[in-house]
């Protein structure tokens with residue numbers, strides 16, 4: 001392995017999990033006033049409900065704080081732009097980032113009082129966070145978007161928490177992948193599929209047709225009981241990177257829980273498609 005490949009392999013994937021309660025509202029307001037750009041402040045000011053404004057402000061101060069530490073810039077200096085499909089990216093200053101490198105990717109998810117940020121260098125990342133507690137109708141709606149084999153796997157669990165877990169595990173993984181690609185819900189969720197282990201972990205991944213490489217590492221976590229997290233990280237050279245999970249607002253580099261990201265999920269050999277209708281359309 002050459003030096004560049006070894007460096008890429010050593011890059012950790014960092015996850016920041018921050019509950020809204022981790023940042024008191026008055027402090028969040030002060031940070032937002034100093035750190036958020038005009039567009040972010042306008043979005044924050046446009047929410048009808050305080051609860052939604054709070055979630056947005058905590059999420060976006062979290063993004064700016066964690067990226068500032070990673071990039072070596074101060075929070076208001078970060079220029080964040082969005083793709084036509086809405087995916088945020090960090091704009092690199094001329095000459096690269098003060099802490100080194102030109103490629104820093106991040107992705108944000110927020111739901112039910114929790115904010116999750118994933119940060120990685122030299123590859124793409126997508127994250128999703130969801131809380132258990134959907135009603136049967138909501139679960140049926142999301143499950144209907146899945147590939148037939150996935151729908152059958154969800155239905156086989158029988159009604160109740162077991163079925164909800166299966167549905168939300170698939171949903172978070174699909175969102176994480178679609179967000180890493182920058183496509184979001186613009187990518188039909190039945191055009192790619194997962195085979196999941198009974199409790200946790202991806203056993204196989206069938207990518208959509210336009211993902212010719214299709215090599216991704218996926219991880220599932222439940223950092224708080226009832227809060228499901230999934231991440232998708234593009235595979236790079238060398239062994240899978242380490243994964244660091246930080247809890248709370250990143251005032252300092254807290255000692256993270258460390259684990260190893262799983263190897264890229266096996267892609268099944270081409271053969272008869274398990275979802276003929278989805279891929280034919």
Ligand SMILES: CC(C)(COP(=O)(O)OP(=O)(O)OC[C@H]1O[C@@H](n2cnc3c(N)ncnc32)[C@H](O)[C@@H]1OP(=O)(O)O)[C@@H](O)C(=O)NCCC(=O)NCCS
Pocket residue numbers: 056059084085086087088107108109110111127128129175178179180181182183184185186
């Ligand atoms: C990305 C998407 C799936 C997120 O849905 P969600 O489950 O409600 O939200 P999450 O909390 O998991 O993620 C939201 C965050 O994802 C990020 N995001 C937005 N669009 C994204 C995209 N296309 N790809 C990756 N990340 C995206 C943003 O940071 C967003 O938070 P913010 O708006 O506060 O900055 C959904 O917004 C989507 O499908 N967007 C694409 C829409 C599109 O294709 N538009 C085209 C217009 S022509």
